[in-house]
Amino acid sequence: ASYGIQVQNDTKSGLLELKTMNDYVNGASVTYTNGLTVTAATPYAIQVRSNSANFSAGSKTLPVSIVNLQLSAATGSSSITVPLAETAQTVGQGGSTTSSAVSYKYHIRYFTKANDSRLINAVPDTYSGILIYEIIPQ
Numbered sequence: 759a760s761y762g763i764q765v766q767n768d769t770k771s772g773l774l775e776l777k778t779m780n781d782y783v784n785g786a787s788v789t790y791t792n793g794l795t796v797t798a799a800t801p802y803a804i805q806v807r808s809n810s811a812n813f814s815a816g817s818k819t820l821p822v823s824i825v826n827l828q829l830s831a832a833t834g835s836s837s838i839t840v841p842l843a844e845t846a847q848t849v850g851q852g853g854s855t856t857s858s859a860v861s862y863k864y865h866i867r868y869f870t871k872a873n874d875s876r877l878i879n880a881v882p883d884t885y886s887g888i889l890i891y892e893i894i895p896q
Contacts (some may be wrong), residue, residue: 769793815883
C-alpha cells in the first residue's frame, strides 16, 4: 500500500496574525481550506507535533500551546481540536481498504483563545516554529 501526506501551497508557511487589540481579546483565527491532502489505500491516522516546545523570535519565546489546531475533513463535519505540542497528537482519522490509493482533503484552522495572558503579556514580534504532520497506517 502507498501513503502520502502533503501540506498544500500557502498552508506550508501558515501565518496567524494578531494585529489589533480585538485579536488579543477575542482570539485570532486563520483557516486553510483543503490545506492538507492525505493519500492512502487503508485506514490511517494523522498526527501533528511541533519540532520545539516554543515559537521563537530571536531570543524571545512563546509556548506552542498558545496556538490551537483544528483539523476537519473537507467532506464531513467532524473535526478534532488540540493545542499544539512537542509530542505527537492524533488530529484526524480516515480511509478504508481499497484496491488503489484515494486522496482525502482536510481544512486546517489555527487559532488562539480569547484573553490569553501569555499573548497579552508577550513582547510583540514575528514568532515562528515548525509543525510536522505524519500519516500513520492503521
